[in-house]
Amino acid sequence: MAFWLQYWGRSDKRSAKTITKLSMIFGAKLLVPVTFVITVFSSYIMMLQTTDTSVIELGATYLWYAFPVLILTHVVIVAESAMRSSGDAVTPLVLGAVTIVINIALNFWLIKGGWGLPAMGVAGAALATTISRLLQVLFIWGYLKARNHWLMREQVLDNATRLWASYKSLAIPTTLNAVLWAMGTLMYQVIFGHMGTTELAVFSMMGPFESLCYSLFFGISVACSILLGQSLGRDEFEQAFNMSKTFIKAVLVFGLLTGAGLLMGRETILSWLNLTTPELHPLASPAMVILCCAIWLRMLNLIIINGILRAGGDNKFCLRMDFIAMWCVGLPLTASAAFIFGLEFKLVYTCMLVEEVVKFSLCFHRYLKRYWMNNLTLATA
Template sequence: MSPSAPPFFDGVFVRRLLAIAFPIALQVMLFSSRSLVDILMLGQLNELDVAAIGIAGRALFVVTIMLFGVTTGGALLAAQYWGAGNQHGMKQSVALTLTMTTLVATLAALVFLVLPEQVIGLATNNPEVIARGAEYLQITAVSLYAVSWGSSVSVGLRAMHQPAISTLFSAVGIALNLFLNWVLIFGHLGMPAYGIAGAAWATAISGLVEIALLFGYLHLKDHPIALRWSLFPEVFNAQMINRFLKLSLPTTFNHLAWSGGIFMYHVIIGQAGVDGLVALSVMTPIESLALAMLIGISNASAVLIGNQLGGSNMAQAYRQAWAVTVINFGFAVVTAGLMLLIRDPVLDLFAAMTPETRGLTEHFFMIFCVGMIVKSLPMTMIVGVLRAGGDIRFCFYQDIAAQWMIGIPLTAFCAFVLKLPLEWVYAMLVLEEVVKIIGSSIRIRSKAWMNNLVAG
């Protein structure tokens, strides 16, 4: 490291960060590509399918984020156990994580199977959109198990700095999803054209095949994350469950509140009309793809900083906390610039959009690019730093205040009382990120988040 360079620009650290971040980012892109492929292909048919799959996708997103919240306890423990050199403790964390996520996935799948019309009806009054979205939601409910098991295994692989393994099988899953979409949506290879139901079946089947191949590979290679049945009875003891729940429950509620808030933004814009709903549905997978690298860096930061905290290297962890914040901000600026350059070619892919919807989506696109730069700061601070030290309660309270007490009420006021144009309503989504930047910066400087969770 050069003596004249700021101390946090450690070349070795940056290389390790990116080595973990790139596979995670690729995995996020592949995961997001599932919904993008569905919307792109259905977008060749009509806007109602796009609107329906957009609402259903947001409902699935709420559960997916909640599952990621459940895995947080396991991720924190696994990263710190690995940093402390305790491989068996790391494996126990993964086994307990898989058990807990399976329970949550089962409950959510039952809701989607029994009450799909009620879920879709929260965001629209259009009966045709409700019918199509409910059909998609019922079929894809089973895919929640693939998300549950895949995210649980990723906890261990990331702690071991081996996220590329799950990324590889994600690539296989998205390739299969693309092929099945082509066959089932449009009716190729002698199959009937199922439309939106075909997209749902493609998502469900490809997800389950992906996770089956991943588990099979891990067992074939006798990988440490190839969990044996004998491991599960070990994790059913009060001490392990209490410690896991102490970390996971606040984060799960945090994720549920946050993703539920995102769904509420979807509801607010969707109630204004189908045009806004279609524009938002088109933007959702584009946003996920654009944010992939920023998400990758944030999750990689949590692993590396968690390793430092598990090894009681507090000064190093604090230095790296600011380093990752600066690095992610730089990537956000570059990504926003690239997104602006490819805006028109990307939107040209959605052939079924009317001129009015296309114009609204272009405005949404511009606003998102600016908001992404702002969003990169709290994303890193919260996901990559504060949660790495187990500072879960602060993150929860901050999200509740920023989103549900400030962001959502003001957005609803602008939409339903002031009746501002949808572009201005969409721009209000950035407000909560500004609040989080202020709160997270103060919290990091306080060093109250720096905890060794596995000491002793």
């Protein structure tokens, strides 16, 4: 996204359109084989997370029906990033909201059945996700076409060799970072899955709630990235740094208030997540307390990494940082707590969050050093 932002800050639409095309092609080349592997070997992937045969069968079924989602999501992310970078943040929000409503309606219909369709269960949930994501792609394309948007109207560069080289220098570390993070997230699921089906159920239910909390701050990080990226593209470095300080202070205050509010309403949240049963509540309640107390730190990391460092193209550092925090600290510590020391669920969950402490210490030091303050457009000017 950093390239889009900085070229838009320079009012260079042709380069921005070229980057959009390069992103679509680059992502598709990566995701097609990944989708194939995930779909064909879905049962084996589920076996990594649990030994419960019923869970493995349901998970494999879900992956089969949801196989196009990765590629469709890639198209949505690239298009929305280009739109947001050019100042249109409302349209992706509206179309995304419409898609969520459709997804909920389709889930209700396909899972339970009705109107001539039998109940599909887990397969229905996956199919609902696939259909709604496809509709989102069509909505975006229809909007861009109807508005004669610059993404449709603008021509790409005739010779994009230098731009492609610069793009790869950012895209490859970012892609490796995403793969590293996805594999690490899977490994956390493996750890909790092998602790027991109940532990995996609690961990899996906490995940969507945590993602919902992230969404509250994701918009702030996008706004931060847009403003900083455009300023950096115009060589307004001091203005960019001052804006970044404002965003960090705002997220810290908002994060602490959000965490306090969630902590006071944690029992209601557990009820919404269906984690109040006698088997699940003793594990979920302390984990929810830990999550609420740590949410401010996670949100600070989100704004510093996605909103600030990546806006200046500091992607290689983000790759190294994630490897150290997740693979050298978080995962070994969590696995040791679970399998070597045999600690209870809440302590293992706490060990997982040590990763965030390491991330913050590395990222905040990097932020203060200002290595992220780069005008990426100079390399292709």
